[in-house]
Amino acid sequence: MVLLADAGQALDVVIVGSGAAASVMAALLAEAGKSVLLLETGAERQSANMISSQIWGRRMKWGGEPVLDAGRHSVAYNFNMGRGTGGSAMHQYAVWPRLHPADFTLASDHGVGLDWPLAYDDLRLHYDRVQQEVGISGDAAAEHWRPEGAPYPMGPVPTFPQGRIIARGFERLNLSTSPLPLAINSRVYQGRAACLWDGWCDAGCPIGALANPLAVYLPRAQQAGAVLRHNATVTRVLTDRTDRRALGVEYVQANGEVRHQSADLVVLAANPIQNPRILFASGTRRSPTGLANSSGKLGNYLMSHPTVSTFGLFVEETYSYYGPKGGQLLCQDGYQKDQHQGHAFGSYQWMIAQALKPNDLLGIANSRPELYGTKLTEFMARAAQHIATMATVCEGLPMQENRVGISAKSKDKYGMPLAEVTHSFAPSSLALVEEARQEGEAVFRAAGATEVWSSGVNAMHIMGGTVMGTSPDASVTNSYGQTHDIPNLVIAGAGLFPTSGGVNPTFTIHALARRAATYLLDHWPG
Amino acid sequence: MMTNPSRRRFIAAGGVGLLSFVVGDSCLRISPAEARYKKLPLGNLNATQASALERLGDALVPGAADSGLVYFLDQQLSTSTEDCMLMIRYLGVAPPYKDFYIQSLAALETACLRRYQKDSAQLSASQVAQLIDALLSGSLLDWQQSLPAAFFAFVLRSDASDVVYGTEAGFDRLGIPYMAHIPPPAPW
Numbered sequence: 246m247v248l249l250a251d252a253g254q255a256l257d258v259v260i261v262g263s264g265a266a267a268s269v270m271a272a273l274l275a276e277a278g279k280s281v282l283l284l285e286t287g288a289e290r291q292s293a294n295m296i297s298s299q300i301w302g303r304r305m306k307w308g309g310e311p312v313l314d315a316g317r318h319s320v321a322y323n324f325n326m327g328r329g330t331g332g333s334a335m336h337q338y339a340v341w342p343r344l345h346p347a348d349f350t351l352a353s354d355h356g357v358g359l360d361w362p363l364a365y366d367d368l369r370l371h372y373d374r375v376q377q378e379v380g381i382s383g384d385a386a387a388e389h390w391r392p393e394g395a396p397y398p399m400g401p402v403p404t405f406p407q408g409r410i411i412a413r414g415f416e417r418l419n420l421s422t423s424p425l426p427l428a429i430n431s432r433v434y435q436g437r438a439a440c441l442w443d444g445w446c447d448a449g450c451p452i453g454a455l456a457n458p459l460a461v462y463l464p465r466a467q468q469a470g471a472v473l474r475h476n477a478t479v480t481r482v483l484t485d486r487t488d489r490r491a492l493g494v495e496y497v498q499a500n501g502e503v504r505h506q507s508a509d510l511v512v513l514a515a516n517p518i519q520n521p522r523i524l525f526a527s528g529t530r531r532s533p534t535g536l537a538n539s540s541g542k543l544g545n546y547l548m549s550h551p552t553v554s555t556f557g558l559f560v561e562e563t564y565s566y567y568g569p570k571g572g573q574l575l576c577q578d579g580y581q582k583d584q585h586q587g588h589a590f591g592s593y594q595w596m597i598a599q600a601l602k603p604n605d606l607l608g609i610a611n612s613r614p615e616l617y618g619t620k621l622t623e624f625m626a627r628a629a630q631h632i633a634t635m636a637t638v639c640e641g642l643p644m645q646e647n648r649v650g651i652s653a654k655s656k657d658k659y660g661m662p663l664a665e666v667t668h669s670f671a672p673s674s675l676a677l678v679e680e681a682r683q684e685g686e687a688v689f690r691a692a693g694a695t696e697v698w699s700s701g702v703n704a705m706h707i708m709g710g711t712v713m714g715t716s717p718d719a720s721v722t723n724s725y726g727q728t729h730d731i732p733n734l735v736i737a738g739a740g741l742f743p744t745s746g747g748v749n750p751t752f753t754i755h756a757l758a759r760r761a762a763t764y765l766l767d768h769w770p771g
Numbered sequence: 772m773m774t775n776p777s778r779r780r781f782i783a784a785g786g787v788g789l790l791s792f793v794v795g796d797s798c799l800r801i802s803p804a805e806a807r808y809k810k811l812p813l814g815n816l817n818a819t820q821a822s823a824l825e826r827l828g829d830a831l832v833p834g835a836a837d838s839g840l841v842y843f844l845d846q847q848l849s850t851s852t853e854d855c856m857l858m859i860r861y862l863g864v865a866p867p868y869k870d871f872y873i874q875s876l877a878a879l880e881t882a883c884l885r886r887y888q889k890d891s892a893q894l895s896a897s898q899v900a901q902l903i904d905a906l907l908s909g910s911l912l913d914w915q916q917s918l919p920a921a922f923f924a925f926v927l928r929s930d931a932s933d934v935v936y937g938t939e940a941g942f943d944r945l946g947i948p949y950m951a952h953i954p955p956p957a958p959w
């Protein structure tokens with residue numbers, strides 16, 4: 246490796262990553278006049294690369310250095326994380342509900358897990374602003390569980406036959422449904438195209454109907470002068486002699502050249518596993534257990550949402566190939582954390598009537614992995630016209646022992662230790678997902694399914710690992726993502742979440758990043 | 772009701788994409804089934820591995836052999852981890868993925884020889900079905916791999932589903948519209 250001195254000048258901000266959190270921070274900081282550089286480890290992607298195919302879409306997945314997995318329940322890093330322009334957010338399904346106020350006070354209310362260092366009301370305005378900027382479709386009035394907030398700027402996704410068929414099962418069991426809030430245009434919005442309801446979101450939406458980073462915040466950032474450099478892997482945060490001030494980052498280019506970039510503010514927006522990995526790898530003589538780790542909590546409280554999918558075959562045609570991949574309807578009747586059977590605990594929601602493709606992990610064929618030969622052929626012919634599905638997002642409780650560390654033995658090609666993850670769901674979270682599974686099957690039977698089955702328990706989304714909190718002894722950052730130890734080193738993304746709630750994380754990632762950027766501009770740490 | 776067909780590109784029945792093969796000085800553009808018929812050369816898999824994959828893949832997902840399963844796998848095993856389009860890339864297996872396939876196929880052949888005294892390509896249809904049941908249930912003795920036999924069967928079944936059902940031709944066969952924004956430039 247060749248070490249080059251910093252060729253460029255010192256910048257106001259260097260941001261690690263170009264995904265959901267990074268793109269919001271970059272846009273807001275650059276628009277306020279700050280000089281911004283984003284360093285992205287993956288390759289450049291443009292809309293033209295988003296080929297409509299579950300096979301081609303896999304190029305969006307991580308594909309970088311491996312993450313070593315231990316514990317009983319894998320967080321499915323390579324499935325749940327993306328790489329390249331826009332990160333995982335490029336092939337997200339854009340299901341964007343808000344966290345509920347009770348998600349912020351888990352420890353105070355129930356004596357388990359953690360509290361957030363902010364309340365729902367501190368984030369509400371930012372949810373509202375992001376919602377206006379990206380455009381969310383939905384029906385606020387129909388979501389009787391929805392926290393206070395501005396109504397959605399666009400009407401909801403249409404309900405296709407699959408949604409209508411499943412909804413009657415909910416209705417017969419006295420459960421409610423509403424349109425699913427989606428960061429997808431139900432009409433032309435701010436010059437961006439309307440959705441065509443073809444279900445290709447997983448392969449990346451190339452027409453700008455889905456609010457991925459390439460559709461909204463990255464162009465804004467670049468228009469305001471931010472520079473995005475690809476194939477630039479950040480390996481270390483550089484600090485002064487006290488380890489109380491970040492000076493910039495070290496990164497490796499595709500050709501193996503090592504570069505330094507100085508900046509007044511360093512924003513780590515890699516992902517919940519790579520952020521702590523970089524901080525561990527940045528440890529110095531003064532910080533032998535990793536940078537920004539005086540609390541000893543760096544890497545702790547890694548979380549995921551345990552999920553199951555319910556499937557059923559119906560007599561009617563379901564047209565399950567129409568609609569957005571994330572679903573058409575929502576049910577959050579199961580959000581009350583302590584109103585479950587047995588020792589089940591936490592919140593959950595249903596994302597109802599997800600568009601299905603025949604192949605891939607979440608496709609029709611793999612919904613029945615035990616079938617093969619002519620039985621599979623017969624099933625596929627029938628299911629293609631008659632299958633319906635929905636998936637739950639269940640709360641995964643924060644547990645200190647679920648953690649990201651670094652390997653003492655294995656390194657990547659740049660000599661950086663690989664991330665090692667240990668993760669198991671709490672028994673009460675597994676009980677919750679089991680309750681949801683039973684409810685899902687009951688709903689499908691009530692809806693008239695002739696056959697009903699469920700998937701196994703899987704991990705959806707990755708959160709925690711660099712949790713925010715009020716106490717520097719018990720958390721890594723404050724409520725703005727500023728590390729307690731190094732005020733000009735900021736973390737952004739779902740790694741900050743002290744609890745997971747029972748909703749998808751990306752709307753909250755955007756709201757938190759917006760709140761942080763606004764604060765930092767008023768209290769510039771540089 | 773749901774979509775305007777004129778905005779969509781429905782493919783004609785029987786329309787499949789073509790593969791490019793460089794043979795000698797010329798570049799052939801042929802379908803996966805033709806490539807198979809002509810026994811075009813493979814870059815990563817040898818003949819024994821290719822016939823084992825075809826035999827098992829086609830028994831798992833009928834139509835996989837003609838849809839070019841072996842060519843799909845062989846081609847993808849040459850790509851970088853970042854460009855690889857096989858499902859294995861996000862199932863937690865460390866690259867290079869070629870090792871996973873080659874070692875699993877070797878384990879399969881060893882198990883076949885012990886169980887049936889022949890290699891997998893020579894098994895009768897009922898023996899292949901027995902073998903698959905044993906793979907899926909984890910009851911295949913002598914499976915000398917760290918990853919379970921059922922996992923290999925799952926991966927191979929998924930690969931076979933990709934080529935049979937995950938293509939424009941596959942959607943067409945199932946009678947569902949493909950509705951591509953940007954159609955795939957190759958059969959898969």
Ligand SMILES: Cc1cc2nc3c(=O)[nH]c(=O)nc-3n(C[C@H](O)[C@H](O)[C@H](O)COP(=O)(O)OP(=O)(O)OC[C@H]3O[C@@H](n4cnc5c(N)ncnc54)[C@H](O)[C@@H]3O)c2cc1C
Nearest residue numbers: 262264265266286332333334338339340479515738749751
């Ligand atoms: C299939 C799928 C569907 C999803 N659907 C939804 C949904 O419906 N709703 C929802 O809310 N969420 C969804 N998500 C989750 C959502 O994508 C993530 O929550 C979100 O993208 C996380 O944002 P982030 O900025 O923290 O990370 P990312 O968006 O992943 O961005 C991180 C970036 O950092 C880069 N990076 C990593 N390490 C380095 C390094 N060392 N140097 C430089 N760059 C680095 C990565 O390459 C990546 O580009 C989905 C995810 C997947 C995979």
Ligand code: SF4
Nearest residue numbers: 440441443444446450
């Ligand atoms: S369903 Fe809508 S959001 Fe998804 S890829 Fe198609 S047009 Fe884009």
